[in-house]
Amino acid sequence: MSSQFDAELNEVRARLLEMGGKVELMIADSVKSLVERDSALAERTICTDAGINQMEIEIDRKCLHILARRQPAARDLRFVALALKIVTDLERIGDQCVSIARHAIELNREPQLKPYIDLPRMADAAGNAVREALDAFVRGDAATAVRVCREDRIVDELNEQLQRELLTFMMEDTATVERAMRITAISKFLERVADHATNIAEMVVFMVDGKDIRHSIA
Amino acid sequence: MSSQFDAELNEVRARLLEMGGKVELMIADSVKSLVERDSALAERTICTDAGINQMEIEIDRKCLHILARRQPAARDLRFVALALKIVTDLERIGDQCVSIARHAIELNREPQLKPYIDLPRMADAAGNAVREALDAFVRGDAATAVRVCREDRIVDELNEQLQRELLTFMMEDTATVERAMRITAISKFLERVADHATNIAEMVVFMVDGKDIRHSIA
Numbered sequence: 428m429s430s431q432f433d434a435e436l437n438e439v440r441a442r443l444l445e446m447g448g449k450v451e452l453m454i455a456d457s458v459k460s461l462v463e464r465d466s467a468l469a470e471r472t473i474c475t476d477a478g479i480n481q482m483e484i485e486i487d488r489k490c491l492h493i494l495a496r497r498q499p500a501a502r503d504l505r506f507v508a509l510a511l512k513i514v515t516d517l518e519r520i521g522d523q524c525v526s527i528a529r530h531a532i533e534l535n536r537e538p539q540l541k542p543y544i545d546l547p548r549m550a551d552a553a554g555n556a557v558r559e560a561l562d563a564f565v566r567g568d569a570a571t572a573v574r575v576c577r578e579d580r581i582v583d584e585l586n587e588q589l590q591r592e593l594l595t596f597m598m599e600d601t602a603t604v605e606r607a608m609r610i611t612a613i614s615k616f617l618e619r620v621a622d623h624a625t626n627i628a629e630m631v632v633f634m635v636d637g638k639d640i641r642h643s644i645a
Numbered sequence: 646m647s648s649q650f651d652a653e654l655n656e657v658r659a660r661l662l663e664m665g666g667k668v669e670l671m672i673a674d675s676v677k678s679l680v681e682r683d684s685a686l687a688e689r690t691i692c693t694d695a696g697i698n699q700m701e702i703e704i705d706r707k708c709l710h711i712l713a714r715r716q717p718a719a720r721d722l723r724f725v726a727l728a729l730k731i732v733t734d735l736e737r738i739g740d741q742c743v744s745i746a747r748h749a750i751e752l753n754r755e756p757q758l759k760p761y762i763d764l765p766r767m768a769d770a771a772g773n774a775v776r777e778a779l780d781a782f783v784r785g786d787a788a789t790a791v792r793v794c795r796e797d798r799i800v801d802e803l804n805e806q807l808q809r810e811l812l813t814f815m816m817e818d819t820a821t822v823e824r825a826m827r828i829t830a831i832s833k834f835l836e837r838v839a840d841h842a843t844n845i846a847e848m849v850v851f852m853v854d855g856k857d858i859r860h861s862i863a
Contacts, residue, residue, distance in 0.1 A: 487726075491722060491723065491726055494726065495718055495719075501713075504709060505709065508705075508712065508726075511726055511730060512733055515730055515733065515844075597815060597826075598822050598823075601815065601816045604816050608812065615833075626733075
């Protein structure tokens with residue numbers, strides 16, 4: 428294997444980690460903009476997304492270039508094929524964060540319905556899952572990837588708990604409906620972010636072991 | 646190019662179309678199970694998803710095999726790389742349909758809140774978008790793909806209209822909140838299905854022209 432080829436794979440690895448870091452910050456900032464009622468931060472988070480979209484296009488190009496010129500085999504091939512899939516997940520997490528930030532801006536215009544306790548916990552867990560899934564990918568670490576898949580239920584449970592709580596608000600007082608609906612939407616977006624991390628982690632197990640655990644871990 | 650290689654590409658094409666057909670049926674059936682209050686159909690739709698998941702794994706394998714053994718170049722390479730991405734979108738559409746079917750089962754236990762007019766229209770539009778995006782993919786037809794991207798706003802608008810209508814229901818009568826929330830969720834799932842179709846279509850334009858229109862069509 429040529430050192431030029433190694434350098435190209437490392438470049439994909441580095442760019443994916445960089446993109447993951449930016450996405451992780453978007454997750455934290457979109458929820459922080461709600462908790463701290465900082466709509467300027469929400470606006471900045473929305474603007475960040477253009478850079479994420481650009482990174483998706485660039486990483487795709489690099490991967491196609493490697494497939495065309497280097498004809499990678501076995502594990503290297505699986506690495507590049509999965510990089511193509513993972514970059515799509517990261518890009519879509521960026522989209523979820525934009526949606527969260529948009530709802531935050533609207534919620535920040537109104538009196539706060541309730542203290543935001545669970546949303547920051549969900550954002551933390553989802554951001555950690557993204558980072559760990561990507562780390563597992565670049566290190567080829569299946570054990571970490573399996574753990575990310577298992578921990579997805581933490582975010583799922585927080586989401587379900589929050590959905591029930593908000594339903595009670597709405598049923599007790601119709602004046603809360605619009606705000607509660609927005610908080611519900613944010614909670615679901617965070618649940619989807621964690622799902623993307625799980626998708627990445629499942630694919631990593633496949634890359635490392637050549638074994639497909641998608642659709643088999645509960 | 647060997648005829649064996651052609652046969653392998655055609656096999657991926659055929660399997661993707663088959664998977665797309667199954668997913669299209671899941672979209673129609675999940676909403677039909679609500680409109681016709683047919684929870685047995687909803688259960689069958691949920692069961693279909695296991696087959697979709699299996700197809701994802703098989704198509705991924707075929708694509709990796711082609712990349713490893715055939716070293717495709719230029720347009721063939723872009724075809725295989727995008728097949729890897731598209732199969733993920735199709736699999737996730739299957740997941741959305743399962744979620745729709747689960748909400749349908751719960752809604753079918755309760756008196757019907759309102760006539761379902763917009764949801765079947767959204768399901769039709771989303772199903773058509775999936776079929777057209779896949780047709781554009783297998784035929785390498787950029788014009789159709791661009792049209793699919795543009796038509797996404799039809800589903801977006803129906804979704805927004807329905808969200809507003811359901812909000813009014815909830816604000817007028819708290820007894821409607823639980824059912825309205827479920828219908829809201831179904832509407833959002835259909836909007837995401839259409840988004841997946843748009844994602845596929847955007848990638849098709851890239852495959853055909855080598856031009857990336859992702860993040861540039863409003």
